[in-house]
Amino acid sequence: MSVLRPMDKLPDLNRATVLLVSTEDALLQQLADAMLREDCASELRVHLAKSLPLPSNVNRPRVDLIVFVINLHSKYSLQNVEESLQHVDSSFFLGKVCFLVTGAGRESHCSIHRNTVVKLAHTYRCSLLFCDLEVEGFRATMAQRLVRMLQICAGHVPGVSALNLPSLLRSSEGTLLEEL
Amino acid sequence: MDTYDSAGLTPRQRASSGLKDYFVGVTPLQKRLESVRRQNSFFPTPSRRKILQCSQLQEDVDPHKVAFLLHKQWTIYSLTPLYKFSYTNLKEYSRLLSAFIAAEKQKGLAVEVGEDFNIKVIFSTLLGVKGTQRDPEAFLIQILSKSQSSHEHREDKVLWTGWFCCVSGDSLLETVSEDFTCLPLFLANGAESNTALIGTWFQKTFDCYFSPLAISAFNLSWMAAMWTACKMDGYLATTEFFWSVPCSPQSLDISYAIHPEDAKALWDSVHKTPGEVTQEEVDLFMDCLCSHFHRHFKIHLSATRLVRVSTSVASAHTDGKIKVTSSSN
Numbered sequence: 001m002s003v004l005r006p007m008d009k010l011p012d013l014n015r016a017t018v019l020l021v022s023t024e025d026a027l028l029q030q031l032a033d034a035m036l037r038e039d040c041a042s043e044l045r046v047h048l049a050k051s052l053p054l055p056s057n058v059n060r061p062r063v064d065l066i067v068f069v070i071n072l073h074s075k076y077s078l079q080n081v082e083e084s085l086q087h088v089d090s091s092f093f094l095g096k097v098c099f100l101v102t103g104a105g106r107e108s109h110c111s112i113h114r115n116t117v118v119k120l121a122h123t124y125r126c127s128l129l130f131c132d133l134e135v136e137g138f139r140a141t142m143a144q145r146l147v148r149m150l151q152i153c154a155g156h157v158p159g160v161s162a163l164n165l166p167s168l169l170r171s172s173e174g175t176l177l178e179e180l
Numbered sequence: 181m182d183t184y185d186s187a188g189l190t191p192r193q194r195a196s197s198g199l200k201d202y203f204v205g206v207t208p209l210q211k212r213l214e215s216v217r218r219q220n221s222f223f224p225t226p227s228r229r230k231i232l233q234c235s236q237l238q239e240d241v242d243p244h245k246v247a248f249l250l251h252k253q254w255t256i257y258s259l260t261p262l263y264k265f266s267y268t269n270l271k272e273y274s275r276l277l278s279a280f281i282a283a284e285k286q287k288g289l290a291v292e293v294g295e296d297f298n299i300k301v302i303f304s305t306l307l308g309v310k311g312t313q314r315d316p317e318a319f320l321i322q323i324l325s326k327s328q329s330s331h332e333h334r335e336d337k338v339l340w341t342g343w344f345c346c347v348s349g350d351s352l353l354e355t356v357s358e359d360f361t362c363l364p365l366f367l368a369n370g371a372e373s374n375t376a377l378i379g380t381w382f383q384k385t386f387d388c389y390f391s392p393l394a395i396s397a398f399n400l401s402w403m404a405a406m407w408t409a410c411k412m413d414g415y416l417a418t419t420e421f422f423w424s425v426p427c428s429p430q431s432l433d434i435s436y437a438i439h440p441e442d443a444k445a446l447w448d449s450v451h452k453t454p455g456e457v458t459q460e461e462v463d464l465f466m467d468c469l470c471s472h473f474h475r476h477f478k479i480h481l482s483a484t485r486l487v488r489v490s491t492s493v494a495s496a497h498t499d500g501k502i503k504v505t506s507s508s509n
Contacts, residue, residue, distance in 0.1 A: 108396050
């Protein structure tokens with residue numbers, strides 16, 4: 001399949017699948033390990049991909065949440081994410097896509113300005129999370145957040161749906177940009 | 181804050197912003213906080229930057245003084261505003277600083293031994309090194325060693341040079357109160373021990389703080405684009421970029437050199453409005469260079485980190501070292 005659609009497969013019972021997309025393999029692997037270590041009532045599946053579109057010959061479950069990881073130190077990761085976004089169906093963007101930005105801690109290594117990603121997340125109306133994935137403690141906290149978001153997107157949390165997520169996770173910068 | 185309030189606000193937000201209006205601008209400290217917050221949220225990326233037209237200040241510039249600022253490698257530091265600094269007391273400061281340096285060297289803190297202790301310190305203003313009329317004047321400090329022998333009394337050897345300047349610091353100057361002089365950029369050339377001594381004296385006398393300034397890869401690409409845009413006549417050096425590839429165990433360095441004429445031609449084809457440089461133009465310029473490299477070597481330069489940029493006008497390294505080679509820009 002060339003375009004990823006949220007509703008084209010039936011959901012499995014008590015199973016939640018997240019797709020992590022990024023060029024940064026090492027960081028993705030560590031984040032995936034951290035997420036799988038979390039205690040969760042649902043059965044977690046974590047898929048890693050370098051970019052979209054995914055190869056169509058593999059039988060995979062329905063994806064509940066896509067997380068695009070951008071490293072501020074490398075413009076290549078941003079370009080890769082921008083190209084992959086074209087292969088995602090627009091109905092995914094109703095709360096089931098999230099941008100995770102890493103590398104903001106070391107200012108001198110940054111090739112991309114922080115506000116480029118803020119504008120990108122604002123254009124796609126998706127939540128934007130900042131985390132330094134190289135630090136163990138921050139990574140564990142972010143894994144916890146992502147697991148909780150995944151449970152909401154898979155529909156395992158009663159009363160909260162994926163549609164609520166962008167407005168719940170909006171930071172103060174997002175509101176200022178919208179009101180300008 | 182005024183333009184922000186005039187955009188459509190919901191009633192709840194209007195009530196809270198009304199309260200904010202009442203408190204804003206009450207004390208200088210709050211005014212400063214507001215302007216810092218405004219800078220960080222409303223003017224995030226400098227999407228447009230004006231190319232400095234410093235022609236109106238050219239007459240003040242003393243070409244002889246400015247000439248020796250060129251072709252030297254400067255380490256840059258960022259500096260907080262100086263408290264109670266006055267341009268009329270420069271002679272006084274020279275005297276105090278030379279006494280301080282002589283005292284420190286006699287304490288045995290300096291590393292060099294066998295050096296003559298006849299140190300002379302000169303403070304002088306550098307006219308014309310500023311962006312707009314509002315900027316405070318730049319000033320220069322030189323440490324000279326008084327030569328001992330009589331027939332060499334003409335030339336004193338310059339041991340260390342440092343200069344402070346402020347260029348187009350409008351947004352900073354708004355928040356600074358009258359007792360402070362804002363000269364945020366400090367450039368030093370010479371022995372590290374002397375830089376440390378000068379730094380300590382300034383911190384004690386003017387209650388300021390020095391910190392080394394690292395230039396990010398993002399800013400280096402801006403500098404490369406703006407310096408390529410400068411019109412150069414005469415001496416043309418190759419335009420070079422150095423990239424550092426983050427791979428273990430040792431990092432790889434890629435150096436990419438292009439003929440300055442080609443770089444200028446590429447920039448001219450990208451550049452649209454005269455007098456202004458936009459973010460898109462800088463990105464396009466760098467992307468063209470990277471894709472050309474990719475076509476030949478199949479290496480994605482955008483995954484690496486830009487470490488050093490060198491053009492005919494100036495060169496800059498990410499650790500905070502710059503060298504200026506052209507006097508007209």
